[in-house]
Each structure stands twice: as C-alpha cells, then as structure tokens.
Amino acid sequence: MGADGIGPEVVSAAVKVLQTLASSSGTFSLNFTDYDWSSETYKRTGKYIPDGGLESLKQHDAILFGAVGAPDVPDHISLWGLRLAICQPFQQYANVRPTRILPGTSSPLRNAKTGDLDWVIIRENSEGEYAGQGGRSHRGEKWETATEVAIFTRHAVERIIRFAFEIAQQRPKKHLTVVTKSNAQRNGMVLWDEVAAELSKEFPDVKMDKMLVDAMTCRMVLQPESLDTIVATNLHADILSDLAAALAGSIGIAPTSNLDPTRRHPSMFEPIHGSAFDITGKGVANPVGTFWSAAEMLKWLGEEDAAQRLMQCVEAVTERGVRTKDLHGSAGTVEVTDAVCEEIRSSFVKKLS
Numbered sequence: 001m002g003a004d005g006i007g008p009e010v011v012s013a014a015v016k017v018l019q020t021l022a023s024s025s026g027t028f029s030l031n032f033t034d035y036d037w038s039s040e041t042y043k044r045t046g047k048y049i050p051d052g053g054l055e056s057l058k059q060h061d062a063i064l065f066g067a068v069g070a071p072d073v074p075d076h077i078s079l080w081g082l083r084l085a086i087c088q089p090f091q092q093y094a095n096v097r098p099t100r101i102l103p104g105t106s107s108p109l110r111n112a113k114t115g116d117l118d119w120v121i122i123r124e125n126s127e128g129e130y131a132g133q134g135g136r137s138h139r140g141e142k143w144e145t146a147t148e149v150a151i152f153t154r155h156a157v158e159r160i161i162r163f164a165f166e167i168a169q170q171r172p173k174k175h176l177t178v179v180t181k182s183n184a185q186r187n188g189m190v191l192w193d194e195v196a197a198e199l200s201k202e203f204p205d206v207k208m209d210k211m212l213v214d215a216m217t218c219r220m221v222l223q224p225e226s227l228d229t230i231v232a233t234n235l236h237a238d239i240l241s242d243l244a245a246a247l248a249g250s251i252g253i254a255p256t257s258n259l260d261p262t263r264r265h266p267s268m269f270e271p272i273h274g275s276a277f278d279i280t281g282k283g284v285a286n287p288v289g290t291f292w293s294a295a296e297m298l299k300w301l302g303e304e305d306a307a308q309r310l311m312q313c314v315e316a317v318t319e320r321g322v323r324t325k326d327l328h329g330s331a332g333t334v335e336v337t338d339a340v341c342e343e344i345r346s347s348f349v350k351k352l353s
Helices: 007-025 039-045 053-057 075-087 154-170 188-200 213-222 234-247 288-300 304-319 333-352
Strands: 062-064 094-100 118-124 128-137 145-151 175-180 207-212 229-232 255-259 267-271
Touching (some): 007 288, 053 075, 118 154, 175 234, 188 207, 213 234, 229 234, 288 304
Parallel strands (some): 175 207
Antiparallel strands (some): 094 118, 094 255, 128 145, 255 267
C-alpha cells in the first residue's frame, strides 16, 4: 500500500527487492496484494478505506505501507483516515523503531561512528496523547477552548513496558531506558514510572534507568553510546525517534514496525519519513527506510535469515557509496534499488561457489 507522495515509489522499490530476495533464496515465497488507498481515494470517494477494507486486510500476514498525507487534505484527516484507522482497530500497540548508523554513512554528531549509535525505540502506539479524546467548543470566540486528553491505562502501559523489557532482554546490552515527564505530568507519567519500577523486578537481568524526555534529547546527542533500548509514550517516542533518525544520518533510512504482539491481527511495516511531496516523482526518494522496514517484516514473519541477508546487502550498497542525496550521495531511487537487487543475487552466487 503505497498511499501518498513518495510512498508508491519506495514501496514498489521494496517489493522489487523482496521479490529478488525470495526468488534468489528459493526458501520462501511472497504474494502481494496492492491496495490503492490514498488521499486521491479520499478526494474521489470521501473515504480512505472502503467499506469492508479492514476485513480484507485481516486476511494477510503483514502490511507494507508507504506514507499518507497530501497538501490539499488536512493532516489530521489523512492520518486518522488511513494510518491510525489501521493501527488502532488492529491493536498494533507496539511501534518499534531500530536506529543505527549504516556503513558508509555519517552522523551529524561530532566523532560518532558506526556502532556508537545502535538503539531500538519502542513507542506506545494505541493511546496516550494520540488517543483522540477531547474536543473544541465556542469556536470563533475569544474564549474558544480546545482539549486534547492524554489517556493512560494501566493495561496499555504495562503491556508496552513489558514488551520493551522483553526486547531489551534479547539485546546484548540488556539495558532499558524509560522516558517520561513525571515531574510536570503528575498523573499519567507517574503511572508509567510506577509500572516500570514494578516490572523491573520481573527482569533482574535488565538494567533499567529512567529519563525525563527533555533531558533525554540531550543524552541522545551527547552520550549516544549510553543508550540501547528506549520506551516512551506515543508523543514522546514519536518525537525522539525522528531525532534518532536524524542523528543516524537521515530520516530516509529509518524503519517502523507497528506490531500486534498477540498476532491476532496483521502487523504493519513502514518507513518513518512522510509523503514528501516536494520530491515526489523526481526519482530521488531514499528507499532504504522501506527496505529496512521490509527486513523487519520478514523477521516478524519468521524469515530471520532472509531479513539478515537483506540488511547485509543494503549495508554493502551504502558502504560502497551508492546513496541518495539525503545521505550525501548522487544515486536515485532506481539506482539504489537495482544495486541492492544485484547485491542480493551476487550474495547467493558467492554462497553457492
């Protein structure tokens, strides 16, 4: 589902790479169904998702998504009309965003190099500041009032922090940083702190520390090597993960997994960049974030070896300098895609020889 802007460009690039990987390996196969849901669909029909659309999506193992958003549709309509309209009813409550500096690329951080920044940011993806609770009254008056109510339930806070502990437990550093703002937000954020402290007793092998979100931005910039797995609210992690992508070199390389850990519904995988209408159709969009998202999708589907090979091939391509403009290169979307496909094919030839 490419949706808007550069979404169709990077999703079609990822499909080509995935098809190359599947045919070259011979150990798994992928079947794709394209859903033409976009802002154009909305402008034509009044809906992003047609009647029965979610029931159709439920039949699939996973969803590969591009980006939503158009200059002539208000952002809150496009976001709630498509992306959140999938995430919320499918209970994709764990948003997982790995970040690292890829070989051959550079970070804007002074002296930072590959290995210094290797994080997984886990974002609560179902409630919090994006719960959609609130309203507006007295429109047009000087006393017009708007409320945006952040909803935090023990159920949702506990399940995301437990998920974060489990991810941290699987990583070499076994280190989890819990990010809140409990000095100023004394209800929901204090609940987060209390739940984290309670759950930490169940994971004695995981070192936990906690940070206020404003101080966390400083730590990410000044001490990137001190962080590993990070968990935060919907809003805080949304902002921090964009900062993380920039610190790793470009928002164009960053992936997202919107997971339903219960696996009752399909999970959705997407690059974190937006629809980028300023470069749409110019052939310069960076497909790496979508390739990485596709690798995370393969991992979720149980194809660990294929996921690892895909990322090895992507990194081999970036290391030898085939990069788009946002990574200080001169290659276009097609050139990067073709280079990754060729790297995939040659990697299997080398394996056979």
